[in-house]
Amino acid sequence: MKLELRNLTKTYGPLTVLDRVSLSLEEVHSLVFIGPSGGGKTTLLRLIAGLETPDDGEIIINDHPVEFGSEETLREYRKRIGMVFQAYNLFPHLTALENITLPLVKVHGYAPERAREEALILLERFHLADQAVKKPAQLSGGQKQRIAICRAVAIRPEFLLLDEPTSALDPEYTSEVLDLIGELRSEGMRLILVTHEMGFARQAADYLLFVGDGGIISQGRPEILFGKTGDERVSRFLNKVLKYN
Amino acid sequence: MNSYLHDLPGGTNRKAHLISGVFVALLLAGVFWFGFSRLGYRFAWSTIYEYRLNFLRGYGITLLLSLFALILSLLLGVLFGLGQKSRFLPYRYFSLFYVELIRGTPLLVQILIFFYVIANAAGLNNRFVVGVLIMALFAGAYIAEIIRGGVESIGESQRETARSLGFSPVQTYRYVIFPQVLTRILPSLAGQLASLIKDSSLLSVIAIKEFTMAAREMNANTFSTLEAYVPLAVGYLLLTLPISRLTRLLERKFSYET
Numbered sequence A: 001m002k003l004e005l006r007n008l009t010k011t012y013g014p015l016t017v018l019d020r021v022s023l024s025l026e027e028v029h030s031l032v033f034i035g036p037s038g039g040g041k042t043t044l045l046r047l048i049a050g051l052e053t054p055d056d057g058e059i060i061i062n063d064h065p066v067e068f069g070s071e072e073t074l075r076e077y078r079k080r081i082g083m084v085f086q087a088y089n090l091f092p093h094l095t096a097l098e099n100i101t102l103p104l105v106k107v108h109g110y111a112p113e114r115a116r117e118e119a120l121i122l123l124e125r126f127h128l129a130d131q132a133v134k135k136p137a138q139l140s141g142g143q144k145q146r147i148a149i150c151r152a153v154a155i156r157p158e159f160l161l162l163d164e165p166t167s168a169l170d171p172e173y174t175s176e177v178l179d180l181i182g183e184l185r186s187e188g189m190r191l192i193l194v195t196h197e198m199g200f201a202r203q204a205a206d207y208l209l210f211v212g213d214g215g216i217i218s219q220g221r222p223e224i225l226f227g228k229t230g231d232e233r234v235s236r237f238l239n240k241v242l243k244y245n
Numbered sequence B: 001m002n003s004y005l006h007d008l009p010g011g012t013n014r015k016a017h018l019i020s021g022v023f024v025a026l027l028l029a030g031v032f033w034f035g036f037s038r039l040g041y042r043f044a045w046s047t048i049y050e051y052r053l054n055f056l057r058g059y060g061i062t063l064l065l066s067l068f069a070l071i072l073s074l075l076l077g078v079l080f081g082l083g084q085k086s087r088f089l090p091y092r093y094f095s096l097f098y099v100e101l102i103r104g105t106p107l108l109v110q111i112l113i114f115f116y117v118i119a120n121a122a123g124l125n126n127r128f129v130v131g132v133l134i135m136a137l138f139a140g141a142y143i144a145e146i147i148r149g150g151v152e153s154i155g156e157s158q159r160e161t162a163r164s165l166g167f168s169p170v171q172t173y174r175y176v177i178f179p180q181v182l183t184r185i186l187p188s189l190a191g192q193l194a195s196l197i198k199d200s201s202l203l204s205v206i207a208i209k210e211f212t213m214a215a216r217e218m219n220a221n222t223f224s225t226l227e228a229y230v231p232l233a234v235g236y237l238l239l240t241l242p243i244s245r246l247t248r249l250l251e252r253k254f255s256y257e258t
Helices: A041-048 A071-078 A096-106 A112-125 A141-154 A171-186 A198-204 A232-241 B002-007 B014-039 B046-050 B052-083 B089-104 B107-121 B127-153 B156-164 B169-206 B211-222 B225-253
Strands: A003-012 A015-025 A030-034 A056-061 A081-084 A159-163 A191-194 A207-212 A215-220
Touching (some): A030 A041, A171 A191, A191 A198, B052 B127, B052 B169, B169 B211
Parallel strands (some): A030 A191, A159 A191
16 A cells, blocks of 8 residues: 655644644554654544645655545545444444344445345454344443454555554454454465554554654664664653553 | 343342232222222212213224334434534524424313314314324424434444445444434333323314314213223223333343444
Protein backbone atom coordinates (compact mmCIF):
# COMPACT_ATOMS: atom_id res chain seq x y z
CA MET A 1 0.00 0.00 0.00
CA LYS A 2 1.27 3.44 -0.93
CA LEU A 3 0.37 6.20 1.46
CA GLU A 4 1.06 9.84 0.87
CA LEU A 5 0.05 12.80 3.06
CA ARG A 6 0.46 16.33 1.77
CA ASN A 7 0.29 19.25 4.21
CA LEU A 8 -2.50 17.55 6.12
CA THR A 9 -4.04 19.95 8.64
CA LYS A 10 -6.87 19.42 11.09
CA THR A 11 -8.12 21.87 13.67
CA TYR A 12 -10.91 21.70 16.26
CA GLY A 13 -11.77 25.27 17.08
CA PRO A 14 -8.61 26.93 18.35
CA LEU A 15 -6.84 23.58 18.70
CA THR A 16 -4.58 22.49 15.88
CA VAL A 17 -4.36 18.72 16.14
CA LEU A 18 -2.44 18.10 12.95
CA ASP A 19 -0.29 20.84 11.51
CA ARG A 20 0.80 20.47 7.87
CA VAL A 21 1.73 16.82 8.09
CA SER A 22 3.49 15.38 5.08
CA LEU A 23 4.59 11.83 4.49
CA SER A 24 5.36 9.52 1.63
CA LEU A 25 5.48 5.77 2.07
CA GLU A 26 5.96 3.12 -0.63
CA GLU A 27 4.70 -0.42 -0.24
CA VAL A 28 4.06 -0.64 3.46
CA HIS A 29 2.05 -3.58 4.73
CA SER A 30 1.49 -2.73 8.34
CA LEU A 31 1.84 0.79 9.55
CA VAL A 32 1.66 1.52 13.26
CA PHE A 33 1.10 4.90 14.92
CA ILE A 34 2.42 5.37 18.42
CA GLY A 35 2.79 8.44 20.55
CA PRO A 36 1.42 10.32 23.53
CA SER A 37 -2.33 10.71 24.15
CA GLY A 38 -3.78 13.79 22.50
CA GLY A 39 -0.90 13.86 20.06
CA GLY A 40 -3.05 13.42 16.98
CA LYS A 41 -2.65 9.73 16.09
CA THR A 42 -6.35 8.93 16.35
CA THR A 43 -7.22 12.05 14.36
CA LEU A 44 -4.78 10.99 11.66
CA LEU A 45 -6.37 7.54 11.56
CA ARG A 46 -9.87 8.98 11.41
CA LEU A 47 -8.87 11.22 8.51
CA ILE A 48 -7.55 8.19 6.67
CA ALA A 49 -10.83 6.39 7.50
CA GLY A 50 -12.80 9.19 5.86
CA LEU A 51 -14.60 9.93 9.13
CA GLU A 52 -13.20 13.44 9.41
CA THR A 53 -12.44 15.98 6.72
CA PRO A 54 -9.15 17.84 6.83
CA ASP A 55 -9.04 21.62 6.93
CA ASP A 56 -6.26 21.53 4.43
CA GLY A 57 -4.07 19.09 2.59
CA GLU A 58 -4.49 15.75 0.88
CA ILE A 59 -4.39 12.04 1.55
CA ILE A 60 -3.30 9.92 -1.40
CA ILE A 61 -3.64 6.16 -1.15
CA ASN A 62 -2.28 3.95 -3.93
CA ASP A 63 -2.05 7.05 -6.15
CA HIS A 64 -5.74 7.94 -5.62
CA PRO A 65 -6.51 11.03 -3.57
CA VAL A 66 -9.29 10.58 -1.00
CA GLU A 67 -12.14 12.78 -2.19
CA PHE A 68 -13.31 14.71 0.82
CA GLY A 69 -15.51 16.90 -1.37
CA SER A 70 -18.87 15.22 -0.81
CA GLU A 71 -20.43 12.76 1.58
CA GLU A 72 -21.32 10.48 -1.35
CA THR A 73 -17.77 10.04 -2.60
CA LEU A 74 -16.58 9.59 0.97
CA ARG A 75 -19.18 6.89 1.50
CA GLU A 76 -17.94 5.02 -1.57
CA TYR A 77 -14.44 5.30 -0.18
CA ARG A 78 -15.45 4.06 3.28
CA LYS A 79 -17.08 1.00 1.73
CA ARG A 80 -13.65 -0.13 0.59
CA ILE A 81 -11.93 0.06 3.97
CA GLY A 82 -12.41 -1.64 7.31
CA MET A 83 -12.46 0.26 10.57
CA VAL A 84 -12.16 -1.11 14.09
CA PHE A 85 -12.86 1.15 17.06
CA GLN A 86 -11.46 1.23 20.55
CA ALA A 87 -14.85 0.55 22.15
CA TYR A 88 -15.81 -2.24 19.64
CA ASN A 89 -18.99 -0.37 18.65
CA LEU A 90 -20.97 -3.47 17.84
CA PHE A 91 -24.66 -2.81 17.27
CA PRO A 92 -26.23 -3.88 20.59
CA HIS A 93 -29.59 -4.91 19.13
CA LEU A 94 -28.07 -7.41 16.71
CA THR A 95 -26.42 -10.77 17.31
CA ALA A 96 -22.74 -11.25 16.56
CA LEU A 97 -23.66 -12.87 13.26
CA GLU A 98 -26.09 -10.11 12.29
CA ASN A 99 -23.48 -7.48 13.11
CA ILE A 100 -21.33 -9.00 10.41
CA THR A 101 -24.05 -9.71 7.85
CA LEU A 102 -25.93 -6.39 8.04
CA PRO A 103 -23.29 -4.33 6.20
CA LEU A 104 -22.68 -7.18 3.76
CA VAL A 105 -26.36 -7.32 2.81
CA LYS A 106 -27.37 -3.67 3.03
CA VAL A 107 -24.21 -1.91 1.89
CA HIS A 108 -22.50 -4.47 -0.31
CA GLY A 109 -25.56 -6.12 -1.82
CA TYR A 110 -24.84 -9.71 -0.78
CA ALA A 111 -27.74 -12.13 -0.79
CA PRO A 112 -28.63 -12.85 2.86
CA GLU A 113 -27.71 -16.54 2.49
CA ARG A 114 -24.29 -15.77 1.10
CA ALA A 115 -23.62 -13.11 3.72
CA ARG A 116 -24.47 -15.66 6.39
CA GLU A 117 -22.10 -18.22 4.91
CA GLU A 118 -19.26 -15.74 4.66
CA ALA A 119 -19.81 -14.54 8.22
CA LEU A 120 -19.96 -18.08 9.58
CA ILE A 121 -16.73 -19.00 7.81
CA LEU A 122 -15.03 -16.03 9.45
CA LEU A 123 -16.45 -16.76 12.89
CA GLU A 124 -15.47 -20.41 12.55
CA ARG A 125 -11.94 -19.49 11.58
CA PHE A 126 -11.47 -17.25 14.59
CA HIS A 127 -13.12 -19.71 17.00
CA LEU A 128 -16.16 -17.53 17.51
CA ALA A 129 -18.79 -19.80 15.98
CA ASP A 130 -20.27 -20.55 19.41
CA GLN A 131 -20.93 -16.85 19.92
CA ALA A 132 -22.72 -16.32 16.59
CA VAL A 133 -26.24 -15.98 17.99
CA LYS A 134 -25.30 -14.03 21.11
CA LYS A 135 -25.98 -10.34 21.58
CA PRO A 136 -22.98 -8.10 22.37
CA ALA A 137 -24.10 -7.72 26.01
CA GLN A 138 -23.55 -11.46 26.46
CA LEU A 139 -19.97 -11.39 25.14
CA SER A 140 -16.65 -10.63 26.78
CA GLY A 141 -14.68 -7.57 25.70
CA GLY A 142 -12.21 -9.72 23.82
CA GLN A 143 -14.97 -11.56 21.98
CA LYS A 144 -16.68 -8.28 21.11
CA GLN A 145 -13.52 -6.81 19.66
CA ARG A 146 -12.75 -9.97 17.68
CA ILE A 147 -16.26 -9.90 16.24
CA ALA A 148 -15.86 -6.21 15.43
CA ILE A 149 -12.68 -7.13 13.55
CA CYS A 150 -14.56 -9.90 11.72
CA ARG A 151 -17.19 -7.34 10.73
CA ALA A 152 -14.50 -5.06 9.35
CA VAL A 153 -12.69 -7.76 7.36
CA ALA A 154 -15.86 -9.49 6.11
CA ILE A 155 -16.31 -6.79 3.47
CA ARG A 156 -12.83 -7.71 2.11
CA PRO A 157 -11.43 -4.22 2.61
CA GLU A 158 -8.43 -2.83 0.78
CA PHE A 159 -6.92 -2.19 4.18
CA LEU A 160 -7.89 -2.34 7.81
CA LEU A 161 -7.73 0.58 10.24
CA LEU A 162 -7.61 -0.15 13.95
CA ASP A 163 -7.91 2.59 16.56
CA GLU A 164 -6.36 1.37 19.82
CA PRO A 165 -8.17 -1.96 19.52
CA THR A 166 -7.01 -3.25 22.89
CA SER A 167 -7.19 -0.10 25.02
CA ALA A 168 -10.67 -0.78 26.36
CA LEU A 169 -9.96 -4.42 27.15
CA ASP A 170 -9.13 -6.13 30.38
CA PRO A 171 -5.50 -7.27 30.15
CA GLU A 172 -6.46 -10.95 30.00
CA TYR A 173 -8.27 -10.37 26.68
CA THR A 174 -5.57 -8.29 25.03
CA SER A 175 -3.56 -11.19 23.67
CA GLU A 176 -6.51 -12.91 21.97
CA VAL A 177 -7.23 -9.72 20.04
CA LEU A 178 -3.57 -9.10 19.21
CA ASP A 179 -3.22 -12.74 18.07
CA LEU A 180 -6.10 -12.24 15.69
CA ILE A 181 -4.62 -9.04 14.30
CA GLY A 182 -1.26 -10.78 13.93
CA GLU A 183 -2.94 -13.62 12.07
CA LEU A 184 -4.64 -11.24 9.66
CA ARG A 185 -1.35 -9.49 9.08
CA SER A 186 0.47 -12.72 8.26
CA GLU A 187 -2.27 -13.51 5.75
CA GLY A 188 -1.42 -10.32 3.92
CA MET A 189 -4.13 -7.99 5.23
CA ARG A 190 -2.81 -4.45 5.09
CA LEU A 191 -3.13 -2.65 8.38
CA ILE A 192 -2.89 0.79 9.86
CA LEU A 193 -2.95 0.51 13.63
CA VAL A 194 -2.91 2.94 16.51
CA THR A 195 -1.73 1.24 19.67
CA HIS A 196 -0.17 1.63 23.08
CA GLU A 197 1.01 -1.98 23.06
CA MET A 198 4.67 -1.32 22.37
CA GLY A 199 5.64 -4.97 22.28
CA PHE A 200 3.02 -5.65 19.64
CA ALA A 201 3.89 -2.49 17.72
CA ARG A 202 7.48 -3.58 17.52
CA GLN A 203 6.60 -7.06 16.40
CA ALA A 204 3.78 -6.33 13.97
CA ALA A 205 4.85 -3.09 12.31
CA ASP A 206 6.69 -2.82 9.05
CA TYR A 207 6.93 0.85 9.68
CA LEU A 208 6.23 3.07 12.68
CA LEU A 209 5.16 6.66 12.93
CA PHE A 210 5.65 8.47 16.19
CA VAL A 211 2.88 11.08 16.19
CA GLY A 212 2.79 13.94 18.67
CA ASP A 213 2.68 17.71 18.98
CA GLY A 214 0.57 18.00 15.84
CA GLY A 215 2.93 16.17 13.54
CA ILE A 216 5.13 13.18 12.87
CA ILE A 217 8.02 13.48 15.27
CA SER A 218 9.85 10.42 14.17
CA GLN A 219 9.42 7.51 11.82
CA GLY A 220 11.14 4.39 10.73
CA ARG A 221 11.32 0.65 10.89
CA PRO A 222 10.72 -0.69 14.42
CA GLU A 223 14.33 -1.67 15.09
CA ILE A 224 15.38 1.86 14.27
CA LEU A 225 12.64 3.72 16.14
CA PHE A 226 13.00 1.58 19.23
CA GLY A 227 16.79 1.85 19.02
CA LYS A 228 18.96 4.23 20.95
CA THR A 229 19.57 6.68 18.15
CA GLY A 230 16.08 8.16 17.90
CA ASP A 231 14.57 11.49 18.76
CA GLU A 232 14.81 12.56 22.37
CA ARG A 233 11.02 12.96 22.74
CA VAL A 234 10.57 9.42 21.44
CA SER A 235 12.99 7.88 23.87
CA ARG A 236 11.47 9.82 26.74
CA PHE A 237 8.02 8.51 25.78
CA LEU A 238 9.30 4.96 25.39
CA ASN A 239 11.06 5.11 28.73
CA LYS A 240 7.80 6.08 30.36
CA VAL A 241 5.53 3.53 28.72
CA LEU A 242 8.05 0.69 28.97
CA LYS A 243 8.95 1.39 32.58
CA TYR A 244 6.92 -1.48 34.01
CA ASN A 245 7.14 -3.84 31.05
CA MET B 1 -43.83 -15.21 36.81
CA ASN B 2 -41.27 -16.58 39.17
CA SER B 3 -38.45 -14.41 37.87
CA TYR B 4 -40.77 -11.43 38.09
CA LEU B 5 -41.14 -12.00 41.80
CA HIS B 6 -37.42 -12.56 42.25
CA ASP B 7 -36.64 -9.09 40.99
CA LEU B 8 -39.04 -7.32 43.28
CA PRO B 9 -37.97 -5.89 46.60
CA GLY B 10 -39.30 -8.21 49.24
CA GLY B 11 -37.62 -11.19 47.70
CA THR B 12 -39.15 -14.50 46.75
CA ASN B 13 -41.60 -14.93 49.58
CA ARG B 14 -44.81 -15.60 47.67
CA LYS B 15 -46.89 -15.65 50.81
CA ALA B 16 -45.70 -12.17 51.83
CA HIS B 17 -46.59 -10.83 48.37
CA LEU B 18 -50.02 -12.42 48.48
CA ILE B 19 -50.79 -11.14 51.98
CA SER B 20 -49.60 -7.63 51.13
CA GLY B 21 -51.69 -7.55 47.97
CA VAL B 22 -54.82 -8.74 49.76
CA PHE B 23 -54.17 -6.29 52.60
CA VAL B 24 -53.99 -3.29 50.29
CA ALA B 25 -57.10 -4.41 48.40
CA LEU B 26 -59.02 -4.79 51.66
CA LEU B 27 -57.80 -1.43 52.91
CA LEU B 28 -59.00 0.30 49.75
CA ALA B 29 -62.31 -1.54 49.89
CA GLY B 30 -62.70 -0.47 53.51
CA VAL B 31 -62.07 3.19 52.72
CA PHE B 32 -64.61 3.16 49.91
CA TRP B 33 -67.15 1.22 51.93
CA PHE B 34 -66.83 3.73 54.76
CA GLY B 35 -67.14 6.66 52.36
CA PHE B 36 -70.22 5.33 50.64
CA SER B 37 -71.91 4.34 53.92
CA ARG B 38 -71.46 7.90 55.25
CA LEU B 39 -72.96 9.21 52.03
CA GLY B 40 -76.04 7.10 52.56
CA TYR B 41 -76.37 6.71 48.80
CA ARG B 42 -78.91 4.22 47.51
CA PHE B 43 -77.61 2.64 44.35
CA ALA B 44 -80.16 2.10 41.64
CA TRP B 45 -78.20 -0.25 39.38
CA SER B 46 -81.26 -0.93 37.29
CA THR B 47 -80.82 2.47 35.59
CA ILE B 48 -77.52 1.53 34.03
CA TYR B 49 -79.11 -1.64 32.69
CA GLU B 50 -81.47 0.50 30.69
CA TYR B 51 -78.54 2.46 29.32
CA ARG B 52 -76.33 -0.58 28.66
CA LEU B 53 -76.42 -0.27 24.88
CA ASN B 54 -75.47 3.37 25.13
CA PHE B 55 -72.51 2.42 27.31
CA LEU B 56 -71.37 -0.42 25.06
CA ARG B 57 -71.63 1.74 21.97
CA GLY B 58 -69.66 4.48 23.74
CA TYR B 59 -67.04 1.95 24.81
CA GLY B 60 -66.66 0.79 21.24
CA ILE B 61 -66.34 4.38 20.00
CA THR B 62 -63.68 5.12 22.62
CA LEU B 63 -61.73 2.02 21.62
CA LEU B 64 -61.98 2.71 17.91
CA LEU B 65 -61.23 6.39 18.26
CA SER B 66 -58.19 5.68 20.43
CA LEU B 67 -56.92 3.10 17.99
CA PHE B 68 -57.12 5.40 14.95
CA ALA B 69 -55.71 8.29 16.97
CA LEU B 70 -52.82 6.10 18.13
CA ILE B 71 -51.83 5.13 14.59
CA LEU B 72 -52.04 8.71 13.38
CA SER B 73 -50.23 10.06 16.44
CA LEU B 74 -47.34 7.64 15.85
CA LEU B 75 -46.91 9.06 12.35
CA LEU B 76 -47.06 12.62 13.71
CA GLY B 77 -44.65 11.66 16.49
CA VAL B 78 -42.05 10.32 14.06
CA LEU B 79 -42.49 13.28 11.72
CA PHE B 80 -42.11 15.96 14.38
CA GLY B 81 -39.81 14.01 16.68
CA LEU B 82 -37.23 13.88 13.89
CA GLY B 83 -38.19 17.36 12.74
CA GLN B 84 -36.87 18.93 15.91
CA LYS B 85 -33.38 17.96 14.79
CA SER B 86 -33.81 18.76 11.11
CA ARG B 87 -31.29 20.92 9.29
CA PHE B 88 -34.16 22.36 7.27
CA LEU B 89 -35.03 25.23 9.61
CA PRO B 90 -38.70 25.85 8.74
CA TYR B 91 -39.39 22.18 9.39
CA ARG B 92 -37.46 22.30 12.64
CA TYR B 93 -39.31 25.36 13.88
CA PHE B 94 -42.67 23.99 12.83
CA SER B 95 -41.88 20.87 14.88
CA LEU B 96 -40.72 22.88 17.89
CA PHE B 97 -43.80 25.13 17.84
CA TYR B 98 -46.13 22.18 17.45
CA VAL B 99 -44.62 20.22 20.33
CA GLU B 100 -44.40 23.18 22.69
CA LEU B 101 -47.88 24.53 21.92
CA ILE B 102 -49.63 21.20 22.34
CA ARG B 103 -47.69 20.15 25.41
CA GLY B 104 -48.05 23.56 27.00
CA THR B 105 -51.82 24.00 26.75
CA PRO B 106 -54.75 22.09 28.27
CA LEU B 107 -56.37 19.44 26.12
CA LEU B 108 -59.78 20.93 26.85
CA VAL B 109 -58.80 24.22 25.25
CA GLN B 110 -57.31 22.42 22.26
CA ILE B 111 -60.51 20.44 21.77
CA LEU B 112 -62.67 23.55 21.83
CA ILE B 113 -60.42 25.58 19.53
CA PHE B 114 -59.94 22.75 17.09
CA PHE B 115 -63.63 21.92 16.99
CA TYR B 116 -65.17 25.39 16.91
CA VAL B 117 -62.45 27.21 14.97
CA ILE B 118 -60.34 24.96 12.81
CA ALA B 119 -62.71 22.10 12.00
CA ASN B 120 -65.55 24.55 11.52
CA ALA B 121 -63.54 26.69 9.11
CA ALA B 122 -62.41 23.59 7.23
CA GLY B 123 -65.97 22.39 6.93
CA LEU B 124 -65.22 19.22 8.87
CA ASN B 125 -68.52 18.04 10.33
CA ASN B 126 -67.90 14.42 11.24
CA ARG B 127 -67.36 14.52 14.99
CA PHE B 128 -65.68 11.12 15.10
CA VAL B 129 -63.07 12.24 12.57
CA VAL B 130 -62.56 15.50 14.44
CA GLY B 131 -62.11 13.53 17.66
CA VAL B 132 -59.52 11.25 16.07
CA LEU B 133 -57.64 14.25 14.68
CA ILE B 134 -57.61 16.11 17.98
CA MET B 135 -56.43 13.12 19.99
CA ALA B 136 -53.80 12.29 17.36
CA LEU B 137 -52.49 15.86 17.39
CA PHE B 138 -52.43 15.86 21.17
CA ALA B 139 -50.73 12.48 21.66
CA GLY B 140 -48.47 13.12 18.65
CA ALA B 141 -46.69 15.96 20.46
CA TYR B 142 -45.92 13.72 23.43
CA ILE B 143 -44.84 10.86 21.20
CA ALA B 144 -42.62 13.30 19.27
CA GLU B 145 -40.81 14.06 22.51
CA ILE B 146 -40.52 10.35 23.34
CA ILE B 147 -39.06 9.64 19.91
CA ARG B 148 -36.68 12.61 20.02
CA GLY B 149 -35.42 11.47 23.41
CA GLY B 150 -35.07 7.92 22.15
CA VAL B 151 -33.09 8.94 19.08
CA GLU B 152 -30.84 11.16 21.18
CA SER B 153 -30.20 8.33 23.61
CA ILE B 154 -28.48 6.35 20.85
CA GLY B 155 -24.82 7.23 21.17
CA GLU B 156 -22.86 9.10 18.54
CA SER B 157 -20.56 6.09 18.27
CA GLN B 158 -23.38 4.02 16.73
CA ARG B 159 -23.90 6.58 13.97
CA GLU B 160 -20.21 6.83 13.39
CA THR B 161 -19.82 3.07 13.16
CA ALA B 162 -22.62 2.93 10.63
CA ARG B 163 -20.92 5.72 8.68
CA SER B 164 -17.60 3.91 8.74
CA LEU B 165 -19.30 0.80 7.35
CA GLY B 166 -20.67 2.79 4.43
CA PHE B 167 -24.30 3.07 5.50
CA SER B 168 -26.22 6.02 4.06
CA PRO B 169 -28.03 8.27 6.55
CA VAL B 170 -31.36 6.66 5.67
CA GLN B 171 -29.94 3.16 6.13
CA THR B 172 -28.40 4.22 9.43
CA TYR B 173 -31.80 5.25 10.73
CA ARG B 174 -33.57 2.27 9.23
CA TYR B 175 -31.23 -0.51 10.39
CA VAL B 176 -29.27 0.89 13.32
CA ILE B 177 -31.06 3.70 15.10
CA PHE B 178 -34.77 2.92 14.80
CA PRO B 179 -34.62 -0.70 15.93
CA GLN B 180 -32.80 0.39 19.07
CA VAL B 181 -35.01 3.43 19.64
CA LEU B 182 -38.13 1.30 19.28
CA THR B 183 -37.11 -1.16 21.98
CA ARG B 184 -36.13 1.66 24.30
CA ILE B 185 -39.31 3.69 23.91
CA LEU B 186 -41.87 0.88 23.75
CA PRO B 187 -42.70 1.17 27.47
CA SER B 188 -43.22 4.94 27.22
CA LEU B 189 -45.29 4.48 24.07
CA ALA B 190 -47.51 1.95 25.81
CA GLY B 191 -47.96 4.44 28.66
CA GLN B 192 -48.89 7.12 26.15
CA LEU B 193 -51.50 4.80 24.69
CA ALA B 194 -53.07 4.38 28.12
CA SER B 195 -53.13 8.18 28.55
CA LEU B 196 -54.67 8.58 25.12
CA ILE B 197 -57.55 6.28 26.03
CA LYS B 198 -58.26 8.16 29.26
CA ASP B 199 -57.78 11.62 27.76
CA SER B 200 -60.28 10.86 25.02
CA SER B 201 -62.93 11.16 27.74
CA LEU B 202 -62.65 14.94 27.36
CA LEU B 203 -64.06 14.65 23.86
CA SER B 204 -67.47 14.38 25.47
CA VAL B 205 -67.45 18.20 25.73
CA ILE B 206 -67.96 18.41 21.98
CA ALA B 207 -70.66 15.75 22.17
CA ILE B 208 -68.81 12.87 20.63
CA LYS B 209 -70.76 9.84 21.74
CA GLU B 210 -67.86 8.03 23.35
CA PHE B 211 -67.70 6.19 26.67
CA THR B 212 -67.74 9.20 28.99
CA MET B 213 -70.53 10.82 26.99
CA ALA B 214 -72.70 7.77 27.69
CA ALA B 215 -72.20 8.34 31.42
CA ARG B 216 -72.90 12.06 31.12
CA GLU B 217 -76.10 11.43 29.21
CA MET B 218 -77.32 8.88 31.68
CA ASN B 219 -76.51 11.20 34.58
CA ALA B 220 -78.31 14.10 32.93
CA ASN B 221 -81.43 12.04 32.32
CA THR B 222 -81.65 10.06 35.55
CA PHE B 223 -79.50 11.95 38.10
CA SER B 224 -77.91 8.63 39.06
CA THR B 225 -74.35 10.01 39.10
CA LEU B 226 -72.44 7.21 40.73
CA GLU B 227 -74.21 4.45 38.82
CA ALA B 228 -73.02 6.21 35.69
CA TYR B 229 -69.47 7.09 36.67
CA VAL B 230 -68.35 4.05 38.66
CA PRO B 231 -68.80 1.72 35.66
CA LEU B 232 -66.90 4.33 33.68
CA ALA B 233 -63.87 3.99 35.95
CA VAL B 234 -64.06 0.20 35.70
CA GLY B 235 -64.35 0.37 31.94
CA TYR B 236 -61.23 2.53 31.56
CA LEU B 237 -59.32 0.34 34.02
CA LEU B 238 -60.16 -2.73 31.95
CA LEU B 239 -58.36 -1.07 29.04
CA THR B 240 -55.44 0.55 30.84
CA LEU B 241 -54.49 -2.22 33.28
CA PRO B 242 -53.55 -4.71 30.54
CA ILE B 243 -51.54 -1.96 28.88
CA SER B 244 -49.53 -1.17 31.99
CA ARG B 245 -49.04 -4.91 32.50
CA LEU B 246 -47.76 -5.13 28.93
CA THR B 247 -45.45 -2.19 29.59
CA ARG B 248 -43.79 -4.02 32.48
CA LEU B 249 -43.37 -7.06 30.30
CA LEU B 250 -41.78 -5.08 27.49
CA GLU B 251 -39.40 -3.37 29.90
CA ARG B 252 -38.19 -6.76 31.03
CA LYS B 253 -37.98 -8.24 27.58
CA PHE B 254 -35.83 -5.45 26.16
CA SER B 255 -33.49 -4.93 29.07
CA TYR B 256 -30.68 -6.65 27.13
CA GLU B 257 -28.73 -3.45 26.75
CA THR B 258 -26.44 -2.42 29.54
